[in-house]
Structures are given as structure tokens and as C-alpha cells.
Amino acid sequence: xxxxxxMTSGKGGVGKTTCTANLGMALAKAGQRVAVVxxxxxxxxxxxxxxxxxxxxxxxxxxxxxxCRLDQALVKDKRQxxxxxxxxxxxxxxxxxxxxxxxxxxxxxxxxxNFILIDSPAGIEMGFRNSIAAAREAIIVTTPEISAVRDAxxxxxLLEANDIKAVRLVINRLRPAMVAAEQMMSVKDVQGIxxxxxxxxxxxxxxxxxxxxxxxxxxxxxxxSQAGIAFINVSxxxxxxxxxxxxxxxxxxxxxxxxxxxxxx
Amino acid sequence: MISDSPKQNSQAxxxxxxxxxILEIEPEPNADADEGSHQVKPESNxxxxxxxxxxxxxxxLLLPPAPEKSRNPVYWEDLRxxxxxxxxxxxxxxxxxxxxxxxxxxxxxxxxxxxxxxxxLCEAQLPLKRIYTSRRQTAVAAAxxxxxxxxxxxxxxxxxxxxxxxxxxxxxxxxxxxxRSGVEVRHRGTVIVLGDANPGSxxxxxxxxxxxxxxxxxxxxGAEGNRQCRIMALHMQPxxxxxxxxxxxxxxxxxxxxxxxxAYIGPDGIRIATASEFALADLTTEETP
Amino acid sequence: xxxxxxxDLLEKLFGPADDPHSRDDVKRRLKIVLAHDRLALDPxxxxxxxxxxxxxxxxxxxxxxxNLEFSLATDQRVTALTANLPIRRIRxxxxxxxxxxxxxxxxxxxxxxxxxxxxxxxxxxxAAALRQFEQNSQANSSRxxxxxxxxDSSEREKGxxxxxxxxxxxxxxxxxxxxxxxxxxxxxxxxxxxxDLADDELVGEPAPQLPDLSVPDMxxxxxxxxxxxxxxxxxx
Numbered sequence: 172x173x174x175x176x177x178m179t180s181g182k183g184g185v186g187k188t189t190c191t192a193n194l195g196m197a198l199a200k201a202g203q204r205v206a207v208v209x210x211x212x213x214x215x216x217x218x219x220x221x222x223x224x225x226x227x228x229x230x231x232x233x234x235x236x237x238x239c240r241l242d243q244a245l246v247k248d249k250r251q252x253x254x255x256x257x258x259x260x261x262x263x264x265x266x267x268x269x270x271x272x273x274x275x276x277x278x279x280x281x282x283x284x285n286f287i288l289i290d291s292p293a294g295i296e297m298g299f300r301n302s303i304a305a306a307r308e309a310i311i312v313t314t315p316e317i318s319a320v321r322d323a324x325x326x327x328x329l330l331e332a333n334d335i336k337a338v339r340l341v342i343n344r345l346r347p348a349m350v351a352a353e354q355m356m357s358v359k360d361v362q363g364i365x366x367x368x369x370x371x372x373x374x375x376x377x378x379x380x381x382x383x384x385x386x387x388x389x390x391x392x393x394x395x396s397q398a399g400i401a402f403i404n405v406s407x408x409x410x411x412x413x414x415x416x417x418x419x420x421x422x423x424x425x426x427x428x429x430x431x432x433x434x435x436x
Numbered sequence: 437m438i439s440d441s442p443k444q445n446s447q448a449x450x451x452x453x454x455x456x457x458i459l460e461i462e463p464e465p466n467a468d469a470d471e472g473s474h475q476v477k478p479e480s481n482x483x484x485x486x487x488x489x490x491x492x493x494x495x496x497l498l499l500p501p502a503p504e505k506s507r508n509p510v511y512w513e514d515l516r517x518x519x520x521x522x523x524x525x526x527x528x529x530x531x532x533x534x535x536x537x538x539x540x541x542x543x544x545x546x547x548x549x550x551x552x553x554x555x556x557l558c559e560a561q562l563p564l565k566r567i568y569t570s571r572r573q574t575a576v577a578a579a580x581x582x583x584x585x586x587x588x589x590x591x592x593x594x595x596x597x598x599x600x601x602x603x604x605x606x607x608x609x610x611x612x613x614x615x616r617s618g619v620e621v622r623h624r625g626t627v628i629v630l631g632d633a634n635p636g637s638x639x640x641x642x643x644x645x646x647x648x649x650x651x652x653x654x655x656x657x658g659a660e661g662n663r664q665c666r667i668m669a670l671h672m673q674p675x676x677x678x679x680x681x682x683x684x685x686x687x688x689x690x691x692x693x694x695x696x697x698x699a700y701i702g703p704d705g706i707r708i709a710t711a712s713e714f715a716l717a718d719l720t721t722e723e724t725p
Numbered sequence: 726x727x728x729x730x731x732x733d734l735l736e737k738l739f740g741p742a743d744d745p746h747s748r749d750d751v752k753r754r755l756k757i758v759l760a761h762d763r764l765a766l767d768p769x770x771x772x773x774x775x776x777x778x779x780x781x782x783x784x785x786x787x788x789x790x791x792n793l794e795f796s797l798a799t800d801q802r803v804t805a806l807t808a809n810l811p812i813r814r815i816r817x818x819x820x821x822x823x824x825x826x827x828x829x830x831x832x833x834x835x836x837x838x839x840x841x842x843x844x845x846x847x848x849x850x851x852a853a854a855l856r857q858f859e860q861n862s863q864a865n866s867s868r869x870x871x872x873x874x875x876x877d878s879s880e881r882e883k884g885x886x887x888x889x890x891x892x893x894x895x896x897x898x899x900x901x902x903x904x905x906x907x908x909x910x911x912x913x914x915x916x917x918x919x920x921d922l923a924d925d926e927l928v929g930e931p932a933p934q935l936p937d938l939s940v941p942d943m944x945x946x947x948x949x950x951x952x953x954x955x956x957x958x959x960x961x
Contacts, residue, residue: 204454213618224635225675225685234461242459252455261636262618271465279461283452317751317758324759327802353746360752364759366802 173281176288176409177306177335181322183293185314186343189379190402191290192220194310196388197406198286199253206245206284208277209259210302211292212267218258222386223248232260235272241279250391255284266297270304277305295329303330308337310370314344315356324365339370341405346375347419358416371405373398374419484510485622486518488526490607495530495562497553498539502571512549519553521619523560525611525629532561540569547581550574554583605642615639615653622659635675644668654678657699667699672708682706760797763804775808779855782810789813790858 178187178194188211195207208231209217218224229244245255257276260267280287291302303309309330313323323340330338342361349355362369376398382389389399390406397417404414489496497519500510510518523530536557538550545553554564567578567585575587606625613629617636621627626643637653639645644666645657651669656678658665663680671694677684679699684706696711766774775795782788789811796807 227676228683240458240460242457245459262620262638275461275464279459283454283457283459317755320755321758321762325762328763328765350748353748356748356751360748364752364755366800 173285173287174308174409175277175281175306176286176308176310177291177302178288178310178312179291179299179302179326179330180293180312180319181295181326182313182319185312185319186373186379187293187312188216188220188290189383190310190312190341190343190373190405191217191288193388193390193399193402194406194409195254195286195288196221196248196251197390197403198288198409199248199251200390201406201410203253203286203410204284205254205286205288206257206280207254208257208280208287208289210273210289210298212259212298213261213264214292215259215261217290218246218256219386220383221248221254221256221388223256223258224386227258230258230260231276232263232267234276235268241276268301270301273301274305295326299326299329303333303335306335308339309335310339310341311365311367312341312343313361313365315342315350315358315361320356320361320364327365327367339368340365341371341373342369343373344375345372345419351420369416370408371401372416372419373401373405374417485620486515486522487606487623488522488530493534494565495534495536496539497536497557499541499543502542502544516552516556519556521613521621522611523556523562525613526609527560528612529610530560530562534562535565536562537565538567540567540571540574542570543574544571545569545574545577547577550578550581550583608643609641614649617653641665663701668696668711670694670696672697672699677706679706756799757797760799760804763799763802764797764806776855778808779810783854786812787814790855791862 178191180187191207195205199205207217209215218227223246226246229239231244233239234241234244245257248254277287289302289306292298311323311327313319327338340362342358346355350357358372374397376396378389378396379398389396390402392399401417404417407414484500486500487498489498499515503511538553557564567583568588569575570588572587575585578585606623608626608628609623610628612631614631615621615629615633615637617634620638622640624642627639627641628646630648632649633639633647633651633653635652640656640659642660645655647669650671650673652673652675654676655667655674657667658680661680665679667677667679674686677699679701682701682705697708698711698714699706699708779788792811794809798805798807
């Protein structure tokens with residue numbers, strides 16, 4: 172039975188698309204057949220993060236309009252053949268597609284792919300409703316900040332109301348130094364407030380920006396960054412493996428180390 | 437069909453060759469039976485956009501067909517934006533005070549929408565003289581708003597119908613504007629853009645496409661199948677190039693310096709040459725595969 | 726090369742000065758905000774609910790309006806409404822106010838009024854009482870600043886001339902004994918009473934004159950229990 176997972180958050184900019192791209196790629200690397208679906212019609216980004224923006228010929232709307240088959244619209248990743256992208260249309264808006272249509276697309280994908288990740292847009296309007304229409308599981312992505320957590324909470328409530336019971340949490344952009352300095356909520360804080368099972372924690376990492384610039388998901392790097400390792404861990408947990416959380420704690424830097432750093436050491 | 441496999445991480449069902457499969461979606465619950473076989477790619481059907489046609493001292497403003505009859509409907513807001521874009525982009529070439537005849541076809545318009553069209557035309561100093569429509573409701577609305585209306589059930593040669601008819605190409609569409617992400621321009625002729633085509637923008641032309649600026653979006657020349665069409669740009673950096681049925685991406689390595697370039701179909705598909713290399717003599721000796 | 730500012734330098738070497746822990750702030754704020762978000766009631770409805778709860782409880786016992794607390798808390802995705810309604814004491818209608826209770830032990834032996842007495846007090850009565858109380862507290866709070874001004878300006882008067890003294894003259898004209906009176910408020914109220922209650926029997930004591938009672942707080946669940954007991958004793 173294929174797994175259909177929606178990546179959502181409520182708040183924009185917390186890292187849903189980055190998570191979709193990297194988790195999708197990590198699952199594909201692990202041998203799963205993965206389709207990632209960009210549900211952000213009008214403001215698509217998943218293609219950029221995967222570096223596949225040049226290879227889009229047809230979009231999901233073309234499939235629905237009968238202009239092409241679904242397999243023709245799927246962009247297969249040359250680096251990782253287990254992964255395919257179903258692009259959103261850029262010149263439409265989120266009202267261009269209805270939940271029923273999304274369900275038909277996803278249902279067809281389940282014939283071939285055993286993991287389908289749906290990248291939801293921000294907000295709780297039509298775009299969000301479209302992306303949860305076919306989903307059976309959800310991953311809530313949030314950062315340890317007050318607005319993101321509040322929005323995530325709202326979305327969790329909406330998911331429960333829409334009978335999506337398997338909802339898990341990914342905390343993104345954690346800064347262990349700030350947590351140690353009591354200026355940022357910790358993993359326990361956030362999880363305690365939202366009260367849903369934790370799937371993983373991704374530390375804030377400059378490499379994410381670099382990887383987006385290049386269109387190369389972090390998990391493809393030879394030398395995995397901290398965030399890359401975290402994504403791989405999450406993908407393994409999704410497949411049922413027990414992987415302990417990375418130790419992201421920071422020991423308070425000693426005075427000497429700080430001195431060194433100040434003078435460019 | 438979905439196979440029932442108890443294991444969580446089973447591979448795709450038997451019978452599906454993962455490297456070479458065909459995948460279709462279920463048809464719409466209440467699909468029209470007669471539209472089934474006649475699949476027209478909307479991107480090559482420029483009837484789906486707002487069009488201007490010059491004719492005997494008048495300007496014809498053709499609206500795309502009614503949204504409910506179209507597979508890729510153009511709703512009112514899209515239509516307004518298209519009209520605005522065309523008017524702004526053609527500023528230098530639309531002669532002020534040229535009377536405009538609005539060809540509404542089977543589109544439903546209320547009096548406010550008609551007035552909005554009039555207002556946009558007014559800004560370009562183009563008086564709206566008459567409205568042609570095949571819908572009684574539109575005719576009534578326009579008349580109530582004070583316009584001359586002609587209601588016709590058939591609109592003859594004015595591009596009615598969904599089929600891409602084999603007509604002569606239109607005059608070139610000249611746009612003086614930057615095409616932003618999300619904007620789509622379709623034209624049954626050559627398209628000339630004085631400005632940039634940003635990533636996320638799309639041009640679909642039956643003829644050539646010339647960009648006097650940076651080409652960073654998607655361009656499709658020879659959309660009806662004419663493999664002899666060209667794409668030319670001062671600064672060729674497209675997301676994707678398409679000529680007739682061929683598709684190509686830019687090479688991975690951008691050139692050290694940008695020169696004006698021409699894309700055309702060569703023996704092995706789409707090729708790009710600098711403008712200076714692409715001498716006129718080459719054009720006449722091109723093979724038509 | 727930019728010359729580093731000494732304080733920046735020190736901060737880099739020794740760490741930032743002890744900011745108040747914003748982490749605690751954010752957790753606290755989030756818990757409150759989420760409690761309200763999760764309840765998904767708009768403020769007007771919440772307010773109506775609050776007033777109705779007070780009215781229902783007031784039907785059976787006299788609630789200390791000044792010290793009541795309503796709060797929302799959330800845990801494990803469940804929101805709980807906590808109402809803390811201090812019971813002043815039971816005052817049967819038509820009688821004089823009793824002496825204030827002084828010790829906690831006496832408070833425990835308070836008996837509830839008999840069923841007939843309870844029923845004699847309309848729910849509308851209680852709601853009216855609450856409304857009146859709140860009107861009073863509003864009226865009081867708008868007057869008390871002037872009380873302050875009275876003392877303030879009289880101090881200033883010594884150093885200033887002219888307008889200040891005019892102000893104080895006006896202020897002095899207000900009769901301090903009238904502060905806290907609810908006469909005017911009474912007349913403005915349009916009460917829709919079914920019962921045959923005379924005006925002076927309305928429960929509406931001026932707030933500042935309330936005795937300070939040390940009565941154990943009853944939570945809503947306690948009230949419910951006692952109400953149930955009262956019902957049973959009434960039926961028996």
C-alpha cells in the first residue's frame with residue numbers, strides 16, 4: 172500500500188519544500204520509488220529545490236486538462252531514477268485545481284510509486300485543502316518560533332478535523348546555541364506544546380542555502396552536512412527504523428575558543 | 437491496479453516496468469463524450485488569449501471563448517490582466533482613436549465587465565465602438581450599459597471554435613514590456629518582445645520569437661509544427677526552448693560573455709549559434725526534415 | 726579595518742549580558758495563545774459563556790464577583806476552562822446582611838440555604854446583579870482617578886498658580902461619600918424581573934465596602950457537587 176504523506180506547516184518559509192525535496196531524495200536513495208508532488212500552484216518552488224526547473228514540459232494542470240498523460244508530466248530525476256516530480260503550474264493560482272482532481276492524480280501515482288510526498292503551500296485555504304485531500308499521513312514542519320508554532324497548532328487541529336490521524340512533527344532550523352542561551356525554544360518545549368509525536372529535528376544550516384542555489388538537495392552531498400544527516404535520519408524513521416535523535420547540544424564555548432574565534436582563528 | 441502488499445516498503449506492483457511505464461488518470465466523473473478524441477494542446481491554440489486584429493481601419497478585440505467551454509478556462513481576472521498586458525505592451529503601435537470592436541463570441545459578460553474593458557481601452561485612447569456577441573445575456577448587458585451591440589449566432593471568419601484552423605499567420609505581435617513570472621503569451625504569428633522574458637514566463641508562437649532583452653523563461657516557436665522557426669535573443673538564458681516538437685535546455689555552462697544568439701533546428705535537434713555565425717546564407721540552405 | 730567597540734568585544738569574549746530568558750516568555754505566551762486558539766470560541770461567545778456560568782452559580786450561592794477568575798489552559802491538545810468562583814456566603818433573601826465571617830473554621834460550617842430560598846432567587850436576578858456589579862466597578866474605576874487627582878493636585882497647588890487651583894476647586898466639589906454609590910447606576914438599569922422583589926432587595930452592594938472574607942474558594946466542580954447534594958436533600 173503506497174504511503175501518501177502531505178508536508179504542511181501553516182506558516183510559510185519554515186522549510187516544507189526543503190524537507191519534501193530532501194526527504195524525497197533520501198527515500199529514493201534508500202531504494203523507495205518516490206513521487207514528489209508540488210501542490211503550490213502559482214508559486215511553485217519544488218522544481219527549483221530539486222534543480223529540475225529546466226526539465227518541466229507538462230504540469231499537473233495539463234494532465235487534468237487531458238493534454239498529456241501523467242507519465243509524460245512526471246519529471247524523472249537523472250541523478251536518482253527512483254525519484255520523480257509532478258510539477259505545479261506557474262501561471263495559474265491555487266483555485267485552478269480542486270480536491271477531487273488532486274485525488275485522481277494521487278490515486279494514479281499510487282500505481283507506480285510507493286511513497287508520494289505532497290508539498291503543501293502555506294496557509295489554510297484552497298491550496299492546503301487540495302494537498303490534504305488525498306493524504307493519509309501528515310508531517311508538520313515548524314521552526315521553534317512563536318508564529319510558526321501557533322500556525323502549526325492550527326493546522327494540526329484542521330488535520331484532525333479532516334480525519335488525518337497520523338500526524339508527526341519535524342522541527343526545522345533549530346539553533347542549539349540559542350536554545351542553550353535560553354533564547355529559543357527547545358525540542359522538548361515545542362513538542363510539549365504541540366503534543367504530537369516527533370519525527371525529527373533539523374538544525375539550522377547554511378548549507379541549505381547553498382544547496383538551493385545549486386539545485387542539489389543536501390542529501391546528495393558526498394560529505395553530508397548536519398542537516399543532511401538529519402534528513403537521512405528522518406527518512407529512515409519514516410521507513411520504520413529506530414534512529415536516535417542527533418546530539419545537537421552545544422557545550423558552552425570556553426573563553427579561549429571564543430578569543431580565537433574573535434580574531435579569526 | 438494497486439496491488440495489496442502486506443509489507444510496508446514494498447516495491448511497485450507487478451506488471452509495471454518502472455523504467456518504462458504509461459500512467460493515466462481516471463477520467464473526470466462527468467466528462468463530455470464528444471470532446472474525448474479531439475485533443476488540442478491549448479498552448480498552441482492562441483484562441484485562448486485576448487487578441488487584437490487590425491482590419492480596415494478598425495481594431496478588433498477578440499476575447500477567448502467562454503470558460504465553461506474551454507479545457508483551460510480563462511476567467512475574468514486573467515482576461516483583464518491579459519488585456520492590460522497587451523495594451524501596455526503595444527502602446528507605441530496602437531493608433532490612438534482607432535475604433536475598437538469587441539468580439540465577445542460566446543463569452544458571458546455583465547455590464548460592469550464591459551465597462552471595465554472600455555475603461556482599459558480608454559486609457560490607451562481607444563474608443564469602444566461596438567460589441568459583437570453570440571450570447572443574449574451579454575448583448576442585453578452591453579446594451580443596458582449603453583453600447584452598440586450586435587448579436588450574432590455565428591461569427592464567421594473571426595476565429596471561432598476550438599480547432600486550430602489552418603489559417604494564415606497573424607501579423608507579428610509586438611510587446612514592449614517585461615514578461616513576469618506566471619505570464620503567458622500566445623500568438624498565431626511571430627512574437628517580438630522589447631524587454632525581458634523572466635523565468636516563469638512563457639511565450640508560445642506559431643512563428644518566430646525575438647527577444648530584444650534577456651530570455652530567461654520558456655519559449656515555444658513554431659508551435660503548430662513549423663520546424664523552420666527561430667528563437668532569437670540578445671541574451672539567451674532560457675529555462676527551456678521549444679521549436680515545433682523539439683525541446684531543449686540551455687547548456688550547463690553559461691558562456692563567458694553573452695552575445696545575441698539564434699536557436700534553430702539543426703540535424704540533431706535544437707542548436708544555438710551566435711548571431712554573427714548565423715549568416716543569412718545559412719537560412720536559405722537549411723534542410724527541412 | 727573597523728575598530729571594534731569595547732562593549733561588542735566584551736560581549737564576544739564573555740557572552741551576551743544576561744537577557745531575561747525570552748525562552749520562558751515565548752513558552753508562556755504560546756500556552757495562553759494556544760489555549761484560546763484551541764477552544765475556537767470567539768471572544769463574544771466566551772464572554773457570554775462566562776456570564777452564564779456566573780449567573781447559574783449565583784442562583785445557588787452568592788459569588789464574590791470581585792475575586793472570581795476565569796482562565797483557559799491547555800495540555801496535550803486539550804483545553805480546559807477553569808472557573809474560580811469564591812463563595813462569599815449564602816444570603817437568604819429579605820433578611821439583613823449577616824455579620825462577616827472571621828475565621829476559616831466558621832466558614833466550613835456554612836449550610837446552604839434551603840431549596841425554596843434557592844429557587845426564590847431568579848436567574849435573571851443573578852444576571853442583573855452581575856451586570857450591576859460590573860457597571861458599578863466601571864463607574865468606580867472612572868471615578869477613582871479623580872480621587873487620586875484630588876490628592877495630587879492639592880499637592881501641586883502649593884507650587885503652582887492659576888488653573889491648577891481651579892481644577893482642585895472643581896474636584897473638591899465632588900462629595901467623597903458619594904463615591905462608590907450606585908444610585909445613578911440603579912436608575913439606568915432596566916430590569917425585567919418576574920418576581921415580586923422590591924428594589925432594595927436587589928443584590929448590588931457597593932464594591933469598596935465589602936468585607937474581606939476568608940472563605941475557601943470553590944471551583945466549579947465543587948459547586949456542581951454541592952448543588953447535586955442540595956438537590957438530593959431537597960428531594961428527600
